Amino acid sequence: MADLMDQDVERLLLDATTSRSRKFKNRLASIWMLGALIVAVVPLALVIGYVLMKGVGQLSVAWFTEDLPTITRKAGGGMGPAIVGTLLITLVAALMAIPLGILGAIYLHEYGGKGRTARLIRFMADVMTGVPSIVMGLFVYTVWTLTFGLNGFGGSLALGCLMLPIIIRTTEEMLRLVPDELRQASYALGNRKWRTILTVVLPAAFGGITSGVMIAIARAAGETAPLVFTIGAARNLNLNIFEGPMTALSVQIFGNAQTPFEAAQARAWGAALTLVAIVFAMTILARVVSSRVARRHAA
Amino acid sequence: MPIETSTPAGDLSTSATTAGSDDSKVVFDVRELDVYYGEFRAVRDVNLEVRQHEITAFIGPSGCGKSTVLRCFDRMNDLIESARVDGKILYHGVDLYDPRIDPVEVRKRIGMVFQKPNPFPKSIYDNIAFGPRLSGNKGNLDDIVEQALRSAALWDEVKDRLKKSAMGLSGGQQQRLCIARAIAVEPEVILMDEPCSALDPIATARIEDLMQELKSDFTILIVTHNMQQAARVSDRTAFFTTEVNSESDTRTGVLVEFDSTDKIFSAPADERTENYVTGRFG
Amino acid sequence: MTLLTQDESVAPAGGGDASSLLEPTSGRRGDTAFKGVALVAGLVVLAILALIAFSTTKEAWPAFKQEGFGFVTSSTWIPAENKFGALAFIYGTILSSFIALVLAVPVSLGIALYANEAAPRRLRTPVVYVMDLLAAIPSVVYGLWGIIVLAPAIQPVYKAISGAVGDVPVLGWFFNGESGRSYMTAGIILAIMITPIITSLSREVIATVPSAQREAAYGMGATRWEMIRAAVLPWSRGGIVGSIMLGLGRAMGETIAVALVIGSQAKITTHLFEAGDSMAAVIVNQFGEASGTHRAALVGLGVVLFGVTIIVNVSARGIVSRFDRRSQGA
Numbered sequence: 001m002a003d004l005m006d007q008d009v010e011r012l013l014l015d016a017t018t019s020r021s022r023k024f025k026n027r028l029a030s031i032w033m034l035g036a037l038i039v040a041v042v043p044l045a046l047v048i049g050y051v052l053m054k055g056v057g058q059l060s061v062a063w064f065t066e067d068l069p070t071i072t073r074k075a076g077g078g079m080g081p082a083i084v085g086t087l088l089i090t091l092v093a094a095l096m097a098i099p100l101g102i103l104g105a106i107y108l109h110e111y112g113g114k115g116r117t118a119r120l121i122r123f124m125a126d127v128m129t130g131v132p133s134i135v136m137g138l139f140v141y142t143v144w145t146l147t148f149g150l151n152g153f154g155g156s157l158a159l160g161c162l163m164l165p166i167i168i169r170t171t172e173e174m175l176r177l178v179p180d181e182l183r184q185a186s187y188a189l190g191n192r193k194w195r196t197i198l199t200v201v202l203p204a205a206f207g208g209i210t211s212g213v214m215i216a217i218a219r220a221a222g223e224t225a226p227l228v229f230t231i232g233a234a235r236n237l238n239l240n241i242f243e244g245p246m247t248a249l250s251v252q253i254f255g256n257a258q259t260p261f262e263a264a265q266a267r268a269w270g271a272a273l274t275l276v277a278i279v280f281a282m283t284i285l286a287r288v289v290s291s292r293v294a295r296r297h298a299a
Numbered sequence: 300m301p302i303e304t305s306t307p308a309g310d311l312s313t314s315a316t317t318a319g320s321d322d323s324k325v326v327f328d329v330r331e332l333d334v335y336y337g338e339f340r341a342v343r344d345v346n347l348e349v350r351q352h353e354i355t356a357f358i359g360p361s362g363c364g365k366s367t368v369l370r371c372f373d374r375m376n377d378l379i380e381s382a383r384v385d386g387k388i389l390y391h392g393v394d395l396y397d398p399r400i401d402p403v404e405v406r407k408r409i410g411m412v413f414q415k416p417n418p419f420p421k422s423i424y425d426n427i428a429f430g431p432r433l434s435g436n437k438g439n440l441d442d443i444v445e446q447a448l449r450s451a452a453l454w455d456e457v458k459d460r461l462k463k464s465a466m467g468l469s470g471g472q473q474q475r476l477c478i479a480r481a482i483a484v485e486p487e488v489i490l491m492d493e494p495c496s497a498l499d500p501i502a503t504a505r506i507e508d509l510m511q512e513l514k515s516d517f518t519i520l521i522v523t524h525n526m527q528q529a530a531r532v533s534d535r536t537a538f539f540t541t542e543v544n545s546e547s548d549t550r551t552g553v554l555v556e557f558d559s560t561d562k563i564f565s566a567p568a569d570e571r572t573e574n575y576v577t578g579r580f581g
Numbered sequence: 582m583t584l585l586t587q588d589e590s591v592a593p594a595g596g597g598d599a600s601s602l603l604e605p606t607s608g609r610r611g612d613t614a615f616k617g618v619a620l621v622a623g624l625v626v627l628a629i630l631a632l633i634a635f636s637t638t639k640e641a642w643p644a645f646k647q648e649g650f651g652f653v654t655s656s657t658w659i660p661a662e663n664k665f666g667a668l669a670f671i672y673g674t675i676l677s678s679f680i681a682l683v684l685a686v687p688v689s690l691g692i693a694l695y696a697n698e699a700a701p702r703r704l705r706t707p708v709v710y711v712m713d714l715l716a717a718i719p720s721v722v723y724g725l726w727g728i729i730v731l732a733p734a735i736q737p738v739y740k741a742i743s744g745a746v747g748d749v750p751v752l753g754w755f756f757n758g759e760s761g762r763s764y765m766t767a768g769i770i771l772a773i774m775i776t777p778i779i780t781s782l783s784r785e786v787i788a789t790v791p792s793a794q795r796e797a798a799y800g801m802g803a804t805r806w807e808m809i810r811a812a813v814l815p816w817s818r819g820g821i822v823g824s825i826m827l828g829l830g831r832a833m834g835e836t837i838a839v840a841l842v843i844g845s846q847a848k849i850t851t852h853l854f855e856a857g858d859s860m861a862a863v864i865v866n867q868f869g870e871a872s873g874t875h876r877a878a879l880v881g882l883g884v885v886l887f888g889v890t891i892i893v894n895v896s897a898r899g900i901v902s903r904f905d906r907r908s909q910g911a
Contacts, residue, residue, distance in 0.1 A: 390599045390602070391598065391599035391600075392599065392600075393599040393600060393602055393603060395602075397602075397603065399603050399605070400602050400603060401602075401605075401606040401608065401609060403606070403608060403609075404602055404606055405602065408599075408602075
């Protein structure tokens with residue numbers, strides 16, 4: 001490795017005929033790096049800007065409380081059912097994925113270690129994070145929707161599958177950060193392993209785990225593809241997650257974006273603003289929690 | 300090469316001049332103890348006794364297995380996959396490594412304080428109450444916490460901030476907190492693995508004083524790389540050193556001499572002990 | 582280990598009774614039970630993956646059986662005539678992802694290098710925050726912005742470029758067409774979406790470059806750029822490639838944003854400014870009204886997508902871990 005580097009540097013320094021050309025290349029590189037940042041910020045600003053601009057006009061009390069309009073090309077109605085749908089479906093998904101994910105991570109770090117089963121599970125969890133969300137949707141369609149029909153729970157299953165590997169990986173990272181001395185102190189007091197995990201390790205890792213979970217939830221809340229095949233389309237509020245179609249903000253945006261009607265598109269912007277607000281709030285909260293935890297441990 | 304041990308296995312009455320009385324009960328009787336990590340023998344042929352209400356010190360150069368032996372007493376070596384024990388450690392006549400014995404129960408009676416203070420990231424109160432709560436003791440936790448903190452000479456410093464995080468204490472305070480935490484479980488024995496090596500001299504002195512107070516209620520086993528500390532606090536001392544195994548080019552720890560502290564430091568029987576305590580080698 | 586318990590030569594009890602240690606305790610069961618529960622939770626991952634592979638393949642089987650290998654080699658996709666050749670969509674997925682990589686990699690690398698090497702200390706956290714926010718925006722919102730804002734706005738640009746170089750050989754092969762919703766637009770949106778992934782993973786890898794390497798380069802009088810080329814890039818090469826591949830995997834699987842802006846025309850063309858389609862987009866656009874073999878074919882697209890993204894992901898991780906071992910040995 002060191003040899004390679006010496007050769008490279010030698011070559012670079014020998015190649016440079018005038019220091020002006022070297023300085024120029026350096027300048028170019030610096031412009032590239034800073035320029036890249038600007039290039040990335042521009043679309044972010046544009047997207048958020050448009051969402052704010054075009055969506056804010058939609059917000060009103062009616063927006064949050066009324067059902068979806070029956071005639072989509074006209075203005076009117078609200079996004080109540082979609083907001084509730086997004087929150088409810090995501091919540092149920094989280095309730096399934098969080099315990100499974102944390103327990104799975106506990107197995108991987110506290111019991112499995114480097115064993116074959118643990119390595120396999122870890123590898124497969126990594127693979128699972130790369131499965132496209134639409135494939136999850138198709139999967140749930142074949143195993144749930146075909147038998148049990150269109151309902152919110154199918155959406156929750158799909159979102160849960162998306163969240164599970166993320167929660168497992170981030171939780172395992174957090175468990176790894178808990179110093180082993182704490183476990184030893186607990187064992188030395190005559191504490192069993194499972195109680196040590198529950199009373200010492202999990203509380204110590206709590207902040208990090210929460211942050212990871214919130215990021216997973218934020219990502220799931222924004223998903224569309226897994227919901228499109230599984231929850232159907234509802235206009236009215238449906239709180240029963242096991243029966244009957246529901247709707248969600250993401251699905252509403254998708255549907256309305258494809259129409260040529262101004263009113264429908266406006267509704268899409270409003271829904272986008274609402275969704276982005278929810279997702280951003282969770283992402284920022286997750287960051288705050290994790291930095292607060294980092295500060296506490298440094299004390 | 301013949302190794303001298305001062306107490307042949309099973310024969311208590313022939314130990315040389317002892318500081319404490321010979322009548323004090325034997326808590327641990329260690330016989331022909333070997334500790335292996337996989338195939339590697341880390342310590343061999345340990346024979347000694349630990350008596351009640353005394354402080355017994357393990358001294359010796361680093362790498363001679365003192366901590367390894369210490370961790371056999373509360374079966375903390377069980378946590379290492381490849382660790383294996385040969386020989387016996389009798390605790391009031393019961394072999395600690397009897398297959399019927401649950402290590403968790405052992406640790407409730409034999410507590411441990413570690414080299415680096417390791418309080419839980421919880422409040423001071425919750426740290427101390429942790430152990431008693433395990434045993435389902437919900438009754439007089441406040442009293443137990445106060446008692447333990449007083450015994451650890453920490454009460455006056457923290458009584459007004461019991462609910463604050465333990466992480467805010469200084470190193471010496473944290474170590475006393477760990478001692479209080481261990482005491483709260485009311486063990487019979489407290490094992491201390493180099494408890495002062497991470498502390499400054501003043502904190503160290505306080506803990507040494509504390510040990511003298513604690514010994515009337517507990518039996519204490521301490522590993523220390525500071526032999527002056529052993530000379531100051533302990534009643535009996537065991538001196539360990541390493542032997543080089545020529546074939547495998549590894550080092551195995553071995554107990555050289557075990558006797559009353561006075562004797563070890565003033566008139567040691569073995570030349571290696573003498574070299575160590577007089578500072579001829581570290 | 583001996584099995585002796587009570588030893589006659591040592592006076593038992595008196596100062597402490599240890600015989601109760603020998604009594605059986607119930608607590609041990611708790612540990613085994615908990616470990617079992619945790620193991621089952623971990624195995625759920627394996628179960629789900631296996632189930633995905635199995636159930637989707639089973640559902641898609643009628644279409645696979647009907648088309649055979651033609652499913653992936655034929656580009657004729659006409660549901661009305663019961664013909665399902667997915668080649669155009671596979672092509673579209675690859676093309677749009679490729680465009681996305683070409684656009685995203687220089688930007689991502691630039692940001693990653695900027696954040697680690699050139700940015701003033703105070704700017705480092707904001708840069709990370711910006712990347713987090715970019716990553717947090719749901720893909721459907723990108724799609725909405727793409728179809729309503731970007732596509733109409735960029736269409737005249739396409740027209741202009743196409744007019745200028747459309748007849749020129751080589752350039753004209755690619756820069757041709759006038760559709761706002763096209764491969765190019767899809768590639769742009771995908772690039773915006775995968776930039777945060779590539780950036781944050783590359784940044785992590787670049788951060789592990791030992792300062793000794795950096796200092797060695799500076800010590801020889803290298804400019805910052807020369808130091809980066811000499812010390813940082815060779816060291817992080819494997820990790821960066823891995824992160825790019827993970828970005829590729831994400832791009833290939835992206836559905837909603839692509840579905841909105843790619844134009845939904847099943848055709849294979851090198852003209853980047855023309856409308857096309859991708860596997861994921863086709864699934865979501867046609868699923869609602871599909872039935873029978875059509876539906877099976879769409880699920881079959883999902884199976885192909887599943888397989889392809891797994892291969893890309895596994896290779897990516899293989900590269901990253903091989904790089905890890907090398908840097909450990911170095």
